Amino acid sequence: MNRFAELLDRLGYEPGRNNKLRLMTEYFRTTPDPERGFALAALAGGLSFANAKPGLIRALIAERTDPVLFGMSYDYVGDLSETVALLWPSPREVHEPGQPAIGHNRPPPSLAEVIESLQASHRSDLPGLLSRWLDGLDETGRWALLKLITGSLRIGVSARLAKSSVAALGDLEPNDIEEVWHGLEPPYESLFAWVEGRSPRPEATDPAPFRPPMLAHPIDDKDFDGLDARVMTAEWKWDGIRVQAVGGTRPDGRRVQRLFSRTGEDISKSFPDLVEAIDFDGAIDGELLVLREGRVQTFNVLQQRLNRQSVSPKMLVEFPAHVRAYDLLHWGGEDLRPLPFCERRERLETMLGSLENPRFDISRLISFETWEDLAAARANPAEAGAGVDAAAVEGCMIKRADSPYVPGRPKGLWYKWKHDPHVVDAVLMYAQRGHGKRSSFYSDYTFGVWREGAGGDELVPVGKAYFGFTDAELAELDRFVRRNTVNRFGPVREVTHEPDKGLVLEIAFEGLNRSTRHKSGVAMRFPRVSRIRWDKPPAEADRIEILEKLLQREGEAEETPA
Amino acid sequence: MRPSELLTLTPSGLYCPQADAHIDPVRPVRRALITHGHSDHARAGHEAVLATPETLAIMAVRYGVDFAGYTQAVRLGETVDLNGVKVSYHPAGHVLGSAQIALECEGLRIVASGDYKRARDPTCAPFEVVPCDVFITEATFGLPVFRHPDTRDEVAKLLASVQLFPERAHIVGAYALGKAQRLMALIREAGYDQPIYVHGAMERLTEFYQQSGVPLGEIRKVQAAERPKLGGAIVICPPSATQDLWARKFPDPVTAFASGWMRVRARARQKGVELPLVVSDHSDWDDLCRTILDTGAGEVWVTHGQEDALVHWCTSRGIRAKPLHMLGYGDEGEVEPDTAGPADAPPVAEAAS
Ligand SMILES: [Zn+2]
Numbered sequence: 001m002n003r004f005a006e007l008l009d010r011l012g013y014e015p016g017r018n019n020k021l022r023l024m025t026e027y028f029r030t031t032p033d034p035e036r037g038f039a040l041a042a043l044a045g046g047l048s049f050a051n052a053k054p055g056l057i058r059a060l061i062a063e064r065t066d067p068v069l070f071g072m073s074y075d076y077v078g079d080l081s082e083t084v085a086l087l088w089p090s091p092r093e094v095h096e097p098g099q100p101a102i103g104h105n106r107p108p109p110s111l112a113e114v115i116e117s118l119q120a121s122h123r124s125d126l127p128g129l130l131s132r133w134l135d136g137l138d139e140t141g142r143w144a145l146l147k148l149i150t151g152s153l154r155i156g157v158s159a160r161l162a163k164s165s166v167a168a169l170g171d172l173e174p175n176d177i178e179e180v181w182h183g184l185e186p187p188y189e190s191l192f193a194w195v196e197g198r199s200p201r202p203e204a205t206d207p208a209p210f211r212p213p214m215l216a217h218p219i220d221d222k223d224f225d226g227l228d229a230r231v232m233t234a235e236w237k238w239d240g241i242r243v244q245a246v247g248g249t250r251p252d253g254r255r256v257q258r259l260f261s262r263t264g265e266d267i268s269k270s271f272p273d274l275v276e277a278i279d280f281d282g283a284i285d286g287e288l289l290v291l292r293e294g295r296v297q298t299f300n301v302l303q304q305r306l307n308r309q310s311v312s313p314k315m316l317v318e319f320p321a322h323v324r325a326y327d328l329l330h331w332g333g334e335d336l337r338p339l340p341f342c343e344r345r346e347r348l349e350t351m352l353g354s355l356e357n358p359r360f361d362i363s364r365l366i367s368f369e370t371w372e373d374l375a376a377a378r379a380n381p382a383e384a385g386a387g388v389d390a391a392a393v394e395g396c397m398i399k400r401a402d403s404p405y406v407p408g409r410p411k412g413l414w415y416k417w418k419h420d421p422h423v424v425d426a427v428l429m430y431a432q433r434g435h436g437k438r439s440s441f442y443s444d445y446t447f448g449v450w451r452e453g454a455g456g457d458e459l460v461p462v463g464k465a466y467f468g469f470t471d472a473e474l475a476e477l478d479r480f481v482r483r484n485t486v487n488r489f490g491p492v493r494e495v496t497h498e499p500d501k502g503l504v505l506e507i508a509f510e511g512l513n514r515s516t517r518h519k520s521g522v523a524m525r526f527p528r529v530s531r532i533r534w535d536k537p538p539a540e541a542d543r544i545e546i547l548e549k550l551l552q553r554e555g556e557a558e559e560t561p562a
Numbered sequence: 563m564r565p566s567e568l569l570t571l572t573p574s575g576l577y578c579p580q581a582d583a584h585i586d587p588v589r590p591v592r593r594a595l596i597t598h599g600h601s602d603h604a605r606a607g608h609e610a611v612l613a614t615p616e617t618l619a620i621m622a623v624r625y626g627v628d629f630a631g632y633t634q635a636v637r638l639g640e641t642v643d644l645n646g647v648k649v650s651y652h653p654a655g656h657v658l659g660s661a662q663i664a665l666e667c668e669g670l671r672i673v674a675s676g677d678y679k680r681a682r683d684p685t686c687a688p689f690e691v692v693p694c695d696v697f698i699t700e701a702t703f704g705l706p707v708f709r710h711p712d713t714r715d716e717v718a719k720l721l722a723s724v725q726l727f728p729e730r731a732h733i734v735g736a737y738a739l740g741k742a743q744r745l746m747a748l749i750r751e752a753g754y755d756q757p758i759y760v761h762g763a764m765e766r767l768t769e770f771y772q773q774s775g776v777p778l779g780e781i782r783k784v785q786a787a788e789r790p791k792l793g794g795a796i797v798i799c800p801p802s803a804t805q806d807l808w809a810r811k812f813p814d815p816v817t818a819f820a821s822g823w824m825r826v827r828a829r830a831r832q833k834g835v836e837l838p839l840v841v842s843d844h845s846d847w848d849d850l851c852r853t854i855l856d857t858g859a860g861e862v863w864v865t866h867g868q869e870d871a872l873v874h875w876c877t878s879r880g881i882r883a884k885p886l887h888m889l890g891y892g893d894e895g896e897v898e899p900d901t902a903g904p905a906d907a908p909p910v911a912e913a914a915s
Contacts, residue, residue, distance in 0.1 A: 006719075012827070013836045016814075019727070026726055065706070066878065072871045073707045077826055086707035086825065139709065139825075 001137060003031060004039045004111045005144030012155045020157060024165035028192070037187020038111045042148060043162035046186060049118040051151040052126055057084055060131055064089055081146035088134050088142055108136040112187065114145065159263065170195035175407040178212040178264065207248025208256040210264040211283060211329050211337070212407035216397060216414035221511030221525050223415065224371050233341065233401050234366040234374055236386055237416055238324055239299045239394040240289040241306070243267070245323050245360075246330075247278040259288075270311060274321040277359035282351070283330035284360065285405075286323040289392065296324075296389040324363045325352060326397075329405060337405035344405065366396060374398075375510070375526035376467040378417060383470075394418060421508035423530060424449065424546060427459055427538040428503040431481040432492045434466065441474055442481040442493060445529065447505050451520075451544040459497055460520045460544060465507055468528030477532065499539035506531035512551050522547050563668045565696045565861065568647075571886060576674060576698070578665055581644035583612070585663055585674045588890040595649060597676025598660035599624070599739055602891050612636050614651055616659025616774060620739065623766050636661075638687060654678035655689030656843055657740030658771060664692050672696040673857065679842065680849040681710060684747040685740070685776045689853075697859035700891070701867035702844045703822050710822055710846040716839040717748045720796070723816060723837055729793040731812035732837070735801035735819040738764040740843050742798050743771045745820050746778045748841075749796065757782045759792060761799030761808075786811075805834060822846065851875060866891040 007027045014020050024043070028036050041047045061070060061084045070087065077083040109132075117129055130149070134142050147153045163181065164174040172195060183206035184191050193199040242262040249255055257278040259268045268275045271288070290297040290305065297319075305311070305319040328348040329337055336344050345365075352362050364385055368374040374396065377384030381393040395418035403413040426447035434443035444466040448459035469477065480495075480503055487494035496502045508530035515523035522544075569578050575587040583593040590607035597603055597613075599620030604613070606625040611618065615635040622629060636642055638661060641650040651661040654676055662675040673694040680689050703710075724732055736742040742764050749758060757780040760768055765783050772778055784797060789811040803809060804817050819835045822842025830838040845853060850872060854862055862876050862883040869885035876883035 010723075010837075013830065013838065015836065022726065066875075068874050069706050069871055072868075072874075073705050076705055076868075077707055078828055082827055083707060086709065090709075139711065 001111045001114060001133075001145065002108050002141045003027070004035070004042070005137070005141040007039070008144045008147070008153070008155055009140050011157055017161065021161060021165045021168060024157070024162060025168045028166060028169050033189045033192060034112045034187030035110055037189060037192065038115045040162060040166060040188055041115070041186035042111070042153065043157050044159040046159075047115060049115070049149075050123055052130065052149040054080055054150065056127060056130070057081070057146060057150070060084070060127060060134075061087060081150060081152070082143055085139055085142035085146055090135075090138075108138075108141060109133045114148070115186070118149065166191065166195055170197060175212045178210070178407065182206055182209045182264065182266075206256070207250050207281075208246040208258045208283075210244060210246070210258075210260045210266075212264070213242065213244065213262055213285060214327075214405050214407060214414060215409040216399075216416040217409060217411065219398065219415040219417045221513075224525075227371075227398075227415075229369065229371055229374070231401055232398050233345075234368060234377075234396050234398050235326070235363050236366065236381060236393045237395040237397045237418060238287040238289060238296065238363065239392050240287040240296075240302055240324070242285075243288045243323060244283060244285055244329070245274065245278050246283045247280050249281055270306070271321045272311060273316045274323065274359055277357055279357070280351075280355060281332055282328065284323060284325045284348075285327040285329055286325040286360075286363070289322050289324055290319045291322040292320065296392040298391055321359070323360050325360055326363050327405060340402040340404065341399050342401045372526065374417075375528070379468050379508070379526075379528050379530075421510055421526075421530070422512070422550060423506055423508050424462075425504050425533060425536065425541045426462065426507050427497050427541045428480075428495050428505055429459060429461055429497050430492050430494050431477075438474070441478045443474055443478070445477070445505065447507060448497070448520075449542050449544050449547065457499070459538075462518070462520045462522055462544070462547065463507065463509070463524040463527040465505070465527045465529050468508065468530055469532070473529075473532060477529075497538060500537055502538040504533035504536040504538055504541050505529050506533055512547060514551060520544060520547075522551060563670050565670065565672060568665060568667055568670055569672050569674075569696075569698075571888070575888070575890075578644075578647060580667060581647040581649065581665070583644055583647075583649070586676065586891075593644075594630075595663050596621070597654065597663055597674065598657055600657065600677065600737075603676060606630070610634065612642065612649070614638060614659040614661050617661070619770060619774075620659060620767070623770050624739075652692050653687035653690050655680060655683060655686060658686045658743070658774060658776070660686060660740075662690075662692055664694065670695055672698065673859075674698040675700070675853075677702070677844055678853070679845045680853065681713065681842075681846075683744050683843075684751065685744045685771060691853070691856045693858050695859060696861045696863060697854060697857045698863045698865060698886075699850060699854065699872070700844070701850060701864050701869050701872040703842065703846050704850055704864070704868035704872040706847045706871070708822060708825055708846045709848060710825070710842050711840055713748055713841050714752065716820070716841050717745075717752045720749070720818060720837065720839060721752055721754055723818075724794060724796060727794075727814075727816060730814045730816050731789075731792045731794070732796050733804050733809050733812060733815045733817055734796060734798050734839070735804040735817070735821075735835075736798050736841075737843075738800055739767050741820055741841070743768055743776060743778060744843065745798060745841060746781065747776065750777070750779045754796070755779065756795070759784045759795050759797040761797070761803055763800050763803070764798065801833075854881065 010023055011020055057080060065087055073087055074083045133145055137145060163177040167174045167177050180202050184202060190202040194201050244260040247257045257275050258266055259271050259275050261267050290302045305315060325348055328344050328351060331347060331351060336347060349362060352360055366377050366385055368377060378396050382390035386393050395416060398415040398417060400413050426449050428445055429448045430446040431442035432444040433439055434441055444464060446461050446464045448461040450457050451460050481493055484496040485493045486496055507527050509524040509527040511525040513523045514521060569576055574584050574589045574591050576585040583595050584591045585595045586597055586603040587594050593610045594608040595612050596617055599617045604621050606629040609631040611630040612634045618633050618635055636651045638651050638653050641648050646667060648666040650664045654660040654662045656677045656679055662673050664671055664673045671694040673692045675698060677700055678689055736745050746758055759782050762783055768781055790813060793813040801819060809815055816837050817835055818837035818839055819833060820839040820841040822844055823829045824838035824840045862881055864872050864885045865888045873883040873885050
């Protein structure tokens with residue numbers, strides 16, 4: 001326990017992720033089983049026992065110290081566990097007269113002893129156990145013990161980092177550990193034996209294990225330049241929680257059905273309705289959503305079902321859980337992850353089609369040919385396929401059609417296009433007729449912002465937008481253009497744009513580049529009309545300085561190393 | 563004679579009218595009895611200074627040889643008579659040359675202990691109990707949460723880190739007088755035989771220790787240009803330097819700090835410390851209490867620090883005790899920054915590189 005305490009102590013002070021990793025790896029390398037396995041469980045959040053309440057700890061210290069001195073000390077230290085750890089009279093002070101004053105009366109407990117006793121014992125045994133252990137430990141040991149048993153071990157180590165440090169013990173990747181993790185239990189002796197090359201990989205005997213998910217990179221404006229839209233697919237990113245629904249059958253025929261969170265936490269208990277519906281042998285990666293009468297509810301609605309310890313029957317009826325499937329990882333005993341995404345999609349469609357399971361449906365692909373198409377779809381999901389569920393869309397996912405399912409966040413395969421657009425108020429300057437079914441409308445709008453010119457403020461064009469508005473809004477815009485034309489150049493009309501006369505458009509865009517082709521010196525990415533400001537006089541529209549500032553910020557962001 | 567007649571409190575510090583002498587005065591006085599060389603106890607500008615030879619030498623190193631009009635060396639165990647007051651110096655175990663000062667007159671003995679510790683320190687003479695009627699003690703760590711661990715374990719922590727991170731420099735903040743040299747000696751005792759690097763601000767005091775016969779092994783001053791090459795080295799510097807630009811030139815530095823304050827996590831965090839080493843030159847709570855009992859004093863005066871807790875402890879044991887609330891003391895920055903008066907600031911030369 002003292003060594004584990006030293007590790008926790010050091011981890012708590014060490015800010016660097018890699019250094020934390022090394023400290024843990026060193027601990028696992030030099031600590032025997034089963035001690036290190038319980039330490040791993042504690043670090044990875046894999047322990048469950050009834051926590052001790054602060055009241056118990058206060059009672060124990062009150063029996064041993066002067067209340068005034070305790071009060072002054074607690075005021076000074078500010079943390080109950082730490083105060084008690086430091087104040088606890090060590091056995092050398094309570095030694096019998098004539099006995100040597102050094103050395104502990106009791107050997108310090110091992111972490112294994114602490115955890116096994118906590119799991120096996122009754123709550124009423126806790127005061128006795130705790131005071132015996134506290135007598136045997138030093139200050140740091142007592143601190144760690146109290147943090148552990150009050151469930152407040154906050155040392156900035158994620159389960160993932162703890163597993164990574166075990167992987168580093170051998171020559172393994174963190175995901176290799178994830179793959180076998182869910183079939184294992186503390187103290188993980190078979191895991192350490194495998195990592196150290198002393199025995200074969202622990203058999204994944206679990207018929208419904210968690211598989212580490214594949215994650216996407218946030219897409220950057222510049223990424224689009226290097227991406228060929230023709231080899232990519234896109235789908236909506238639903239605003240729920242990413243889950244894995246896994247079903248399997250044990251050799252004895254018993255069913256195992258589980259729902260995992262993105263981090264591998266088993267959340268089956270909170271979603272019995274959904275877990276019951278996992279009547280297949282396979283693993284689906286998807287988004288957990290609440291659907292009512294076929295319509296996806298917002299995240300706020302879903303949240304009312306989350307974090308509930310127990311789920312009432314009423315809750316199940318009012319907040320029915322569904323999975324909108326993105327991917328199929330495993331099916332009928334076959335690992336599909338090495339297959340290209342488009343093939344897995346096909347398998348997923350076939351499988352969901354044959355299942356006819358109302359709790360599962362597929363996340364539809366968005367059809368697009370160019371990135372502009374996709375930007376338009378993203379700006380208006382309702383009309384681009386999401387329909388009535390549009391409110392639950394938080395962006396889109398862009399995936400290479402040929403990408404295998406690689407755990408972790410591999411580069412260049414999956415992207416999420418999520419961040420909020422920038423917004424600027426600009427003045428409509430010119431309008432042009434559209435194409436196709438819009439050819440009878442003035443639907444392409446050139447807009448400008450103010451800058452200081454030779455003869456006072458003037459408008460300078462900064463971009464062109466041809467989507468973002470509804471059909472009804474298009475009709476109104478078209479009417480405005482026709483009534484306020486001041487000049488015609490072929491298909492283009494110049495529209496009134498005076499400080500007190502004209503139309504302000506709120507333009508949303510994804511990013512900004514310097515441009516020598518544009519008079520303003522800037523070019524917007526995927527600009528679109530996000531609102532029509534009938535209420536705003538052009539004089540109050542934005543100025544070019546706002547864009548200049550944004551350009552500077554983005555330039556700085558590029559220079560900052562990741 | 564009542565204790566308050568033998569020794570009173572004036573704005574300059576504790577004063578014995580009959581001997582016309584102040585103990586560790588914070589302002590220039592006619593005659594100063596100095597317990598030890600820390601800058602909050604030993605100040606320049608007095609007319610006459612009575613101190614141990616080591617303390618006088620330390621003051622000369624810090625302030626120049628003209629730090630006082632007249633000096634008189636008093637060895638540990640020696641007694642001088644000042645107008646009928648017997649003044650004797652006894653080891654305090656705090657830093658090299660540190661002393662407790664006993665004043666005795668008409669059968670009344672008062673011991674002003676200055677700063678003291680009971681823990682082992684290879685760089686100075688160990689503390690000696692001086693039985694007395696009134697014991698004057700500091701209470702820097704006067705709360706029962708302050709219990710200094712075995713220094714060997716703390717040094718082992720440092721060396722284990724050096725071994726685990728051999729490419730990182732370990733920058734250890736430690737006060738220039740006493741703490742730094744004690745740390746060096748402890749590191750040597752633990753078997754570390756590489757050169758130990760020091761910041762320029764502690765070079766002269768460290769040399770003085772070596773000249774006084776304290777073996778510290780090979781000590782090298784850090785040259786500015788070589789900082790990036792000191793991966794794996796132990797570098798000892800003034801605490802303020804650990805947060806300076808100076809420290810950032812070392813390879814991926816591990817910031818350590820050797821101080822009794824490191825016992826409390828919030829303290830260590832607040833100072834940005836990554837490797838706290840609980841090594842103190844003051845008594846911890848247990849030793850403060852033990853020492854009070856050992857002296858057999860019926861009355862205790864607490865000069866500075868966490869006075870309330872210690873006074874409460876004495877009172878609850880039937881020992882008369884009073885806080886003096888003396889300002890201007892607190893060991894070389896080991897005082898809480900928010901309570902430190904301007905007089906506590908270490909000499910400029912110490913903080914500069
Ligand atoms: Zn001192």
